[in-house]
Amino acid sequence: MDDRRVVVFPVELEGQRFLSDIRVARVGHIPSQQAFRRGLVFSKHALMYIVKGRGTYRSVPGEPIAVTPGTIFSAWPGGAFDYGPADGETWEEYFIAFSGRRVRLWLEAKLLPRKPPLLTVGVAAEGVERFEDLLQLGSTDRPDILDRAAILLEQLLVTLGYAHRLGRPGPREDLSSRIVKRLRQRFRENVNFRQLAGEHNVSYSTFRRLVERSTGASPQQFLNTLRIRKARELLSRSDSPIKEIGFEVGIPNANYFSRLFGRLEGLSPRAFRRQMGINPSGATSSSGSTRTRSRRS
Numbered sequence: 001m002d003d004r005r006v007v008v009f010p011v012e013l014e015g016q017r018f019l020s021d022i023r024v025a026r027v028g029h030i031p032s033q034q035a036f037r038r039g040l041v042f043s044k045h046a047l048m049y050i051v052k053g054r055g056t057y058r059s060v061p062g063e064p065i066a067v068t069p070g071t072i073f074s075a076w077p078g079g080a081f082d083y084g085p086a087d088g089e090t091w092e093e094y095f096i097a098f099s100g101r102r103v104r105l106w107l108e109a110k111l112l113p114r115k116p117p118l119l120t121v122g123v124a125a126e127g128v129e130r131f132e133d134l135l136q137l138g139s140t141d142r143p144d145i146l147d148r149a150a151i152l153l154e155q156l157l158v159t160l161g162y163a164h165r166l167g168r169p170g171p172r173e174d175l176s177s178r179i180v181k182r183l184r185q186r187f188r189e190n191v192n193f194r195q196l197a198g199e200h201n202v203s204y205s206t207f208r209r210l211v212e213r214s215t216g217a218s219p220q221q222f223l224n225t226l227r228i229r230k231a232r233e234l235l236s237r238s239d240s241p242i243k244e245i246g247f248e249v250g251i252p253n254a255n256y257f258s259r260l261f262g263r264l265e266g267l268s269p270r271a272f273r274r275q276m277g278i279n280p281s282g283a284t285s286s287s288g289s290t291r292t293r294s295r296r297s
Contacts, residue, residue, distance in 0.1 A: 007138030017146040022100035024149035036084030046075040053091025057083040070122040094131040111157040130156035176214040187226040188250040
């Protein structure tokens, strides 16, 4: 099953944005990339972040460079690139494509790698969070989506830039990433935080501190954010009963799900669905807009 996620940001909102010096075109996540790309030519600047797996990257006609977990590498318009996992293996990849005058400033500040085009920043939970925020933003119909995407992209570059400047994560940072990853994997479950802390051989107070430092939220707040983020996605693309969606994201109590959704999103699940233009039959109304998704070749 291909569970990649790719969001293409809408060109029809170009005239509404304030931040005209940067334009995010698309963002994606490929949990299990197998293909090795050869001679791929880009029309925009792009940044790839490998969080799992190993392989190589090459800016043609340069020499191949080893890619390990926690590596970011860039591509630029007109350049040809070979990159991908090692033979018979896969890697997990986040990517984003963008353009605009501000790119030159990022290159000068060394926020965007070019010389060299590859940097080791470690698997930073905050970096993954910024990519996930961009993917979630792309599933909404906000009129300010392009400006918000530009801001999130700059936050992402600053996050990864500091991760590189401060060096590879130490054992404690690696542990933080493992814990946050486990919470992402198990957000639908009835998670026992103290038990999860024990599985990682730390006290609950240390567990809580690691989660807060990586995500800016307590374990329960972070879990709620993951659940409501997934609920937004399900509400915007299906007409399943709201109770079923709550159950799907790990909140079987329909009343509590509606209260939590309202507290975090500012409107009820039903109102959110109406805002997205989903009618009872599951179709998108003529007033609602549909976000375009595509796959990279």
